[in-house]
Every structure is written in C-alpha cells, then in structure tokens.
Amino acid sequence: MEARHRSIEEVHKRRLQRIKVKDVEKPFNISIQDKGTKCKSHPLKLVLLIIIVGTFATLLYPPTVCYPDHISDAVYQSHFVNRLIWGDSDPRYISPFDINWEEISKVMEKMSGMSEIQGVGLLNFNKSEINYWKEFIPFANHTVLYLDHVERNMTWDTLYPEWIDEEQEDEVPSCPSLPKLEVPRRRLDLIAVKLPCRNEGNWSRDVARLHLQLAAGGLAASAKGNYPIHLLFVTKCFPIPNLFTCKAMVAREDSIWLYKPNLNLLREKLQLPVGSCELALPLGAKEGDYLGNIQREAYATILHSAHVYVCGAIAAAQSIRMAGSKRDLVILVDDSISNYHRSGLEAAGWKIRTIQRIRNPKAEKDAYNEWNYSKFRLWQLTDYDKIIFIDADMLILRNIDFLFGMPEISATGNNGSLFNSGVMVIEPSNFTFQLLMDHINEIESYNGGDQGYLNEIFTWWHRIPKHMNFLKHFWVGDDEAVKQKKIHLFGAEPPILYVLHYLGYKPWLCFRDYDCNWNVDILQEFASDVAHNRWWKVHDAMPEQLQPLCLLRTKQKAQLEWDRRQAEEGNYTDGHWRIKIKDRRLKKCIDKLCSWKSMLRHWGETNWTDDAFLTPPPPSITKASLSGEILTATTVNNTEDNKILYEDRFEFFNLCYIAMPFYTDLEISSNITTFCSMNPRRAWWRT
Numbered sequence: 147m148e149a150r151h152r153s154i155e156e157v158h159k160r161r162l163q164r165i166k167v168k169d170v171e172k173p174f175n176i177s178i179q180d181k182g183t184k185c186k187s188h189p190l191k192l193v194l195l196i197i198i199v200g201t202f203a204t205l206l207y208p209p210t211v212c213y214p215d216h217i218s219d220a221v222y223q224s225h226f227v228n229r230l231i232w233g234d235s236d237p238r239y240i241s242p243f244d245i246n247w248e249e250i251s252k253v254m255e256k257m258s259g260m261s262e263i264q265g266v267g268l269l270n271f272n273k274s275e276i277n278y279w280k281e282f283i284p285f286a287n288h289t290v291l292y293l294d295h296v297e298r299n300m301t302w303d304t305l306y307p308e309w310i311d312e313e314q315e316d317e318v319p320s321c322p323s324l325p326k327l328e329v330p331r332r333r334l335d336l337i338a339v340k341l342p343c344r345n346e347g348n349w350s351r352d353v354a355r356l357h358l359q360l361a362a363g364g365l366a367a368s369a370k371g372n373y374p375i376h377l378l379f380v381t382k383c384f385p386i387p388n389l390f391t392c393k394a395m396v397a398r399e400d401s402i403w404l405y406k407p408n409l410n411l412l413r414e415k416l417q418l419p420v421g422s423c424e425l426a427l428p429l430g431a432k433e434g435d436y437l438g439n440i441q442r443e444a445y446a447t448i449l450h451s452a453h454v455y456v457c458g459a460i461a462a463a464q465s466i467r468m469a470g471s472k473r474d475l476v477i478l479v480d481d482s483i484s485n486y487h488r489s490g491l492e493a494a495g496w497k498i499r500t501i502q503r504i505r506n507p508k509a510e511k512d513a514y515n516e517w518n519y520s521k522f523r524l525w526q527l528t529d530y531d532k533i534i535f536i537d538a539d540m541l542i543l544r545n546i547d548f549l550f551g552m553p554e555i556s557a558t559g560n561n562g563s564l565f566n567s568g569v570m571v572i573e574p575s576n577f578t579f580q581l582l583m584d585h586i587n588e589i590e591s592y593n594g595g596d597q598g599y600l601n602e603i604f605t606w607w608h609r610i611p612k613h614m615n616f617l618k619h620f621w622v623g624d625d626e627a628v629k630q631k632k633i634h635l636f637g638a639e640p641p642i643l644y645v646l647h648y649l650g651y652k653p654w655l656c657f658r659d660y661d662c663n664w665n666v667d668i669l670q671e672f673a674s675d676v677a678h679n680r681w682w683k684v685h686d687a688m689p690e691q692l693q694p695l696c697l698l699r700t701k702q703k704a705q706l707e708w709d710r711r712q713a714e715e716g717n718y719t720d721g722h723w724r725i726k727i728k729d730r731r732l733k734k735c736i737d738k739l740c741s742w743k744s745m746l747r748h749w750g751e752t753n754w755t756d757d758a759f760l761t762p763p764p765p766s767i768t769k770a771s772l773s774g775e776i777l778t779a780t781t782v783n784n785t786e787d788n789k790i791l792y793e794d795r796f797e798f799f800n801l802c803y804i805a806m807p808f809y810t811d812l813e814i815s816s817n818i819t820t821f822c823s824m825n826p827r828r829a830w831w832r833t
C-alpha cells in the first residue's frame with residue numbers, strides 16, 4: 147500500500163530538490179547558457195557590435211551592461227543588435243498588433259499609486275513600442291527585460307505529454323526547464339508584457355505565450371520589497387486564468403489586462419511543474435498532513451437532471467465519510483430532481499444547492515450533453531475557497547483531503563494534452579464563472595461536454611496521479627499482466643487507489659450478482675466484477691433507509707434481461723449470462739408498471755416512451771425537505787434522533803411504494819395509490 151505513496155513523496159522530494167538545485171544554479175545558468183542573446187560582457191560580441199553598429203552612441207556602454215543602473219537601454223540594444231547579426235528574431239514570440247495606447251492609459255488610471263511608479267519592466271515589446279512606453283510614463287525608469295526563447299523543438303506536447311511514467315517504472319518523469327528572466331536589481335512596480343495570440347485557434351496552447359507569462363509571473367514573485375507589483379498584459383486573448391486570476395484583476399480594456407497578483411499565491415503556483423510533464427503534488431504533503439481550512443473547503447458534485455445518479459451520489463458521500471473526510475459535501479441539482487431524491491441526498495450528507503441549468507449553445511437540442519455546462523456553477527460556490535469536484539459515479543477509497551492544498555486546476559490526464567474533468571480541484575470565483583460564461587458562444591468543446599470546454603479555458607493544469615481518478619476500464623491493448631494488475635488495484639484491501647471512477651454501466655444499474663457490462667459487447671472493456679463488488683460493499687454500508695434509492699426501475703430490469711439474452715445468443719465466453727440473479731432488487735418495484743417481462747415483449751419498438759411508465763416519486767425522507775422549497779439552507783442532522791425521524795417516513799413508503807410485490811407476468815393496472823391503500827402491510831420482502 148505504501149509503495150505507491152512513497153513514490154509520490156519521492157517525486158515530490160525530488161522536485162523540491164530540483165527546484166533548490168535550479169535556484170542554486172541560476173546564476174551560473176544565466177552566464178553559461180548564453181546563446182548570444184543576453185546582455186553580456188562577451189568580448190567577441192562586443193567587438194562585433196562595435197564594428198557593425200559602432201556608430202550607435204547608445205552602444206558605448208561599458209561591458210558591465212547587466213548591472214542594474216544601466217540595464218535599460220543596453221539590454222535592449224544588445225539584443226536588438228544580436229538579432230540583426232544572428233537573425234535571432236523568433237516568430238513564436240512576435241505579437242504583431244498595434245497597441246491602443248488610449249486603452250493603456252484608461253487601464254493605468256485605475257492603478258492605485260500610478261504616480262509613484264519608479265520602475266517599469268518591459269517584456270516582448272519592439273523598439274518603437276518601448277520608446278512609446280518611455281514617453282508614456284516619463285517619470286519612471288524603464289527596464290527592458292530580455293528572455294531567452296525556449297528551444298524550437300519544444301512543443302505543447304512536450305510540456306503536456308499524454309502519458310508520463312507516474313509509477314517511475316522505467317524513468318523519472320521531469321519537465322524541461324524554461325529560461326527565466328534575470329532579476330534586475332532595480333525595483334519594478336509594473337511589469338508590462340506583450341503576448342502573442344495566434345489566430346490559428348491554438349493560441350491557448352502556445353509555448354511562447356505560456357513562457358512569457360510564467361517568466362513575468364516569476365519576476366513579480368521574486369520581488370522582495372514591500373511594495374505592490376502590477377502586471378500588465380497586452381493581448382487580445384485572456385491571460386492564463388488560473389495563474390492571473392480574475393480576482394487579482396485591477397482593470398481591463400479590450401486587449402489590455404492589468405493585475406495586482408497576491409505574490410504569495412503566485413509564488414506557490416510557480417513552484418509547480420511547468421506542465422503535466424511531471425506530477426504536481428501538494429507542497430510537502432503527506433496523506434493526513436494537510437490541515438487546510440475545513441470551513442472553506444468542500445467536495446462537490448452535480449446531477450445533470452439525472453435521478454439515476456442519485457444512488458451514485460449517495461454511495462459517493464458514503465465513501466467519502468468512510469475514507470475519513472469531514473469536509474462539507476455540496477451537490478448541485480436542478481429543479482428536475484424531486485424532493486424525494488433531494489431528501490435522500492441530504493440524509494446522505496450532501497448539502498443541496500439548487501441551480502439553474504446552463505445550456506451549451508453549440509449542443510444539439512436534447513443531446514445527451516446539452517446541459518453539461520451546468521458544471522460551471524461550481525465556480526459560484528464562493529463560500530468555499532477550494533472545491534474538489536468529483537463525478538457522481540465514483541468511490542473515494544482513501545482520503546484525498548490533501549488535494550485541497552492543490553491549486554486550480556489539478557486533475558488527472560485524459561488523452562492528448564487534456565485533463566479529465568471527473569476529479570478536479572477548482573477555486574470558486576464569481577469572476578471565473580463570468581469568464582466561463584463569456585466565451586460560451588465562441589469556444590468549441592471537442593466533445594460538446596464540459597470537459598472539452600474547461601480544457602480550452604484552463605490549458606495550464608497540474609497533473610495529479612491517475613490513482614486519484616482511476617478509470618474502471620481495460621484498454622483493448624492491455625495485456626494479461628496489466629489486466630491482473632488493474633484487477634488487483636480495484637480490489638486491494640486496504641485500498642491502494644484513492645478514487646475509482648465507474649465507467650460504463652453504473653454498478654447500481656446492474657444486479658449486484660455481477661457486472662452487467664459483461665453482457666454488452668461494446669461495454670465489456672468496462673467490466674470488472676471485483677470493482678463491481680467493491681461498490682456494493684459501500685452500498686451495503688449505507689444507512690438502510692437510503693438503500694431504496696438504489697432500486698431498479700422496471701425498464702432497467704427489462705434492459706438488463708435484454709442484454710443478458712443478447713449475450714446468451716452471442717454465446718459470450720465470459721459466461722456471466724448464465725448466472726442466476728439473486729439480487730432482491732429484481733423483485734422490488736418502484737414503478738406503476740412492474741412487469742419487465744411484458745415490457746420486454748415490446749422491447750426495441752420505437753413506439754413507446756418512458757412517459758408511460760413514469761411514477762411520481764415517493765414522498766421525501768425528512769421533514770425538512772417536505773416543504774418543497776428550494777433546499778439551499780436545510781441541512782440534515784446525522785444524529786440518531788433524525789434517523790428515527792426519517793425511519794418513520796420510510797415505514798410509509800417502504801410499505802406502499804417500495805414493497806409493491808412483483809407479479810411475474812401480470813400487468814399491474816391499478817395505480818400506485820390504489821395499491822398502497824389496499825396493501826398497507828405488504829412488506830414481505832423485508833425479511
């Protein structure tokens with residue numbers, strides 16, 4: 147069990163060491179890594195400079211050009227000249243658009259202490275723009291900052307590889323280091339940067355753009371003084387929203403963005419690896435070490451109009467408590483979720499927030515993911531500083547509270563350079579929510595879901611180990627050894643995995659006897675009886691009163707039997723279709739129509755709709771939720787007293803609604819109310 151953990155710690159330690167080493171090395175790096183572009187007292191270059199452009203008086207600076215008081219023009223000049231000589235201009239960094247100086251002056255008006263600016267740092271502006279800056283703030287000293295470019299073969303995929311050797315089986319993954327800005331020994335109150343925003347649609351996954359922002363942030367974060375530092379970006383596209391947060395934004399005019407970042411937060415974030423090329427772990431974190439701010443941190447999930455996930459969310463809550471976390475649990479639901487389901491969620495420990503759904507304007511009408519953008523509402527949970535979002539189809543097997551120490555967005559890798567939005571750390575902020583909403587008509591999500599969209603906004607994300615969002619999934623290419631290893635991970639006791647993510651048919655939509663993914667050929671890659679049984683253990687640990695929320699609809703029973711027959715016909719070699727169902731849920735009915743067999747007779751006919759079988763949900767479980775009001779404020783007391791309170795309720799609906807016996811081939815024509823009034827004590831299944 148500890149092997150995994152140790153390796154995480156090792157990675158972390160190693161990273162810290164590397165950071166330290168890097169820091170120590172920095173002075174050397176700067177002088178050794180000279181690629182002919184830095185301000186240096188390089189004799190040969192100096193000679194060349196003097197020969198070629200000797201007529202420029204400005205070049206007659208002494209060789210000690212890097213020293214603070216002379217840095218400004220000299221740095222720029224030597225670079226400029228080197229570009230002329232060595233053809234050094236790098237198209238990746240060029241941002242060929244005309245600055246609107248009026249916008250800059252509007253933005254600067256909003257900057258407190260504007261008149262006290264002593265030093266301005268300028269990064270990635272060309273000669274004429276720099277001159278303009280000097281005229282623009284004539285009373286300040288201008289330092290032209292020069293940044294070594296990253297190597298040309300460094301692409302986004304280098305920084306965000308699809309896969310890294312997290313287990314360190316063959317190698318220790320490590321990110322390349324990007325050149326940093328030399329810290330001038332002069333005070334800088336304002337650092338202005340011009341960022342490229344390339345039109346090709348890839349502007350947010352642009353290495354040069356990232357590099358400039360990290361370098362500028364790093365320079366700001368290195369300030370030791372006790373004065374505020376402002377960062378100003380000139381760019382048509384928004385700066386990295388989880389590095390330069392909307393909270394820290396002072397003003398914005400079209401393409402001018404002014405920030406006053408919290409330097410401590412900035413430092414923390416810049417300690418992280420540059421990309422997902424390495425695991426990013428909480429600073430100094432060990433499981434159990436993280437204390438955090440309990441009141442301001444919560445787990446959250448969302449139900450996309452889907453009752454069917456209620457059972458999953460209850461089990462997820464159960465698993466979080468079993469893993470030992472005491473953080474708040476917040477669930478976002480829309481008004482399609484009935485009071486009955488809400489009360490079950492509350493009883494399980496979820497605090498309910500009723501939200502207005504958000505439609506994806508690019509989704510087709512009634513598409514499965516039409517409303518998935520509702521997830522953005524997580525950013526409106528501003529009574530918390532940090533949220534660990536989890537999908538409702540997960541089990542938390544080990545406490546992951548330490549993830550609250552991670553910044554937005556920490557997540558596991560998906561494919562390509564994308565993260566998986568199933569588990570992610572986010573930082574609620576009304577401004578970030580607004581940012582998400584502002585681009586809804588413009589940014590296309592590759593899968594039409596929130597994952598694709600969030601990946602376009604938060605391209606700068608931090609990788610956490612796969613074990614924190616481990617997919618119940620066998621790749622087609624997994625060989626037997628890999629399969630066995632996964633199965634071992636699913637079942638290990640005490641658990642090795644932190645979070646297990648149930649893909650495919652959800653365990654509560656199968657009979658408990660076996661994983662019903664086996665019976666559908668295209669879902670077999672999700673089938674694991676070991677993982678399935680693990681979920682059912684958590685189910686059985688749920689308060690008995692909540693288990694009825696996991697009962698099967700008649701239609702689902704019919705579906706399961708239909709799938710089973712297909713598997714039988716196909717003579718599937720795994721043979722699960724032979725297993726006789728003992729799950730008692732087979733005989734419990736929560737619908738008006740209880741005969742799945744008669745339903746099967748018409749299976750596959752397109753004519754009938756679900757609506758014919760809809761039964762109003764049973765009454766709520768707690769008193770609090772009976773009022774039918776929006777339940778934002780009510781919380782359920784998990785005390786014994788309350789248990790009794792809702793047990794009474796359960797008496798009622800157990801006996802009538804849940805306990806409706808299952809008549810094999812007999813179509814039930816009477817409605818549920820009739821049934822209840824006629825059979826007040828038909829609780830035979832309870833024994």
Ligand SMILES: *[C@@H]1O[C@H](CO)[C@@H](O)[C@H](O)[C@H]1NC(C)=O
Nearest residue numbers: 241242243244272273274275
């Ligand atoms: C600087 O950049 C602006 C905008 O791209 C351009 O109009 C101007 O000509 C450039 N000046 C020099 C000296 O390159």
Ligand SMILES: *[C@@H]1O[C@H](CO)[C@@H](O)[C@H](O)[C@H]1NC(C)=O
Nearest residue numbers: 214215263264265285286287
């Ligand atoms: C600008 O730099 C010069 C030389 O280092 C210094 O004398 C002067 O005080 C600085 N001005 C401001 C406003 O900081």
Ligand SMILES: *[C@@H]1O[C@H](CO)[C@@H](O)[C@H](O)[C@H]1NC(C)=O
Nearest residue numbers: 297298299300301304305322
């Ligand atoms: C880029 O090229 C350099 C040599 O020019 C090489 O050392 C380095 O590994 C390459 N980096 C990548 C990411 O390919």
Ligand SMILES: *[C@@H]1O[C@H](CO)[C@@H](O)[C@H](O)[C@H]1NC(C)=O
Nearest residue numbers: 301302303346347348351563
């Ligand atoms: C955009 O990025 C992707 C992946 O990084 C790359 O395959 C594609 O060629 C890029 N497109 C452009 C126009 O640069």
Ligand SMILES: *[C@@H]1O[C@H](CO)[C@@H](O)[C@H](O)[C@H]1NC(C)=O
Nearest residue numbers: 308560561562563564592593
């Ligand atoms: C990731 O996978 C999805 C489908 O599984 C695909 O549509 C998408 O293009 C992939 N993205 C990358 C960056 O490979």
Ligand SMILES: *[C@@H]1O[C@H](CO)[C@@H](O)[C@H](O)[C@H]1NC(C)=O
Nearest residue numbers: 525526527528529575576577
């Ligand atoms: C964010 O917005 C919500 C409602 O829209 C409001 O209740 C909350 O106070 C706001 N939070 C902050 C920090 O402004």
Ligand SMILES: *[C@@H]1O[C@H](CO)[C@@H](O)[C@H](O)[C@H]1NC(C)=O
Nearest residue numbers: 450452514515518595596597
């Ligand atoms: C969108 O929401 C539905 C539930 O309504 C869920 O089944 C689906 O996985 C979500 N899709 C994405 C891409 O997040």
Ligand SMILES: *[C@@H]1O[C@H](CO)[C@@H](O)[C@H](O)[C@H]1NC(C)=O
Nearest residue numbers: 714715716717718719720721
């Ligand atoms: C099913 O497969 C088994 C062996 O895998 C074979 O003996 C049997 O004849 C097959 N049955 C049918 C109906 O194809």
Ligand SMILES: *[C@@H]1O[C@H](CO)[C@@H](O)[C@H](O)[C@H]1NC(C)=O
Nearest residue numbers: 748750751752753754755758
């Ligand atoms: C649909 O069902 C109705 C009776 O309920 C029947 O008259 C009609 O022919 C059916 N249509 C199709 C396309 O099966």
Ligand SMILES: *[C@@H]1O[C@H](CO)[C@@H](O)[C@H](O)[C@H]1NC(C)=O
Nearest residue numbers: 780781782783784785787788
């Ligand atoms: C929870 O129960 C305790 C003791 O029974 C009671 O003092 C408290 O007021 C209850 N809280 C709520 C929110 O009902």
Ligand SMILES: *[C@@H]1O[C@H](CO)[C@@H](O)[C@H](O)[C@H]1NC(C)=O
Nearest residue numbers: 815816817818819820821823
């Ligand atoms: C359900 O049964 C009650 C009592 O027999 C009856 O009044 C009511 O109309 C029935 N409702 C439906 C929808 O059949």
